Amino acid sequence: MQAHEIMKTDVIKVTEQESIRSVIGKFIEHQISGLPVVNDKNQLVAYISDGDIMRFIGKHKDIIIDTFYYVNVIKGDDDEFEQRTQKALDLNVMSIARKKVIKVAWDEEAENIAAVLGNKRIKKLPVEKDGVLVGIISRGDVIRHSFKSLL
Template sequence: MKASDIMNRHVYKVKEGDTVRAVIEKFIDHSISGLPIVNDRNEIVGYISDGDIMRFIGKKNDRIVGNFYYTMIVSDPECMEERVSNILDLNALVIAKRKVVVASWDEDIEQIAAILGKKQIKKVPIVRSGVLVGIISRGDVIRHVFRSVTN
């Protein structure tokens, strides 16, 4: 079975000029946690997840103790709201990943599962001739495998 057989063809995405605000609105409106960022030719130029946003709004207190580097998360709600406010109008590409793991539309499902597991990612955009044509999540692969085994 190929990626094209189980991929979701309706992909929520944002354009390369969109802001973090637009990303968060899509996250909320569609109950999703990550989006490909595409150019005018629908080619993937980045990927932004809720984790990317968390890294920018979480307050850190970094320190080096001996040979170890520690990060202590500090809770400060007032400052967090300010940090969120400060990033809303940033271009999404500023905090997105630029090196996006993708798979080809004709990739075997077993290979898709290996990519998702090895790279420890939740979704992989599917491309055909460099153009975004779908997306596959870990849940999509698990549902497919479960149905195959139980039928």
């Protein structure tokens, strides 16, 4: 089984000219947490996720994370968070999107796709054919297609 047999072709995406406001709107409207960013030729140039936005709006100092992942926050100014979230809305998507995108070719085998999704701990993989975005594959897509005939 190859990527083109698993992928969704109705890819929700943003262009490199759009703002984080547009990204957040698509996250909410489509109940998703990440989007490919494309140029005017539909070529993949970046990927933006909810994690990228969280890193931007999150407190940048006075946070201590111990070895057991308990977070101790020293009281900060609540207005700072509101200011960061407001500022984020008007940023261009490319200012916080990841430019090094993990992606797969349209003819990549399912077992390799599963390995990438699992080992890299990512939720979705953009699919390219001839340098153009043609689809997207999620962990759920791989699970559904891999196990549906076995149940």
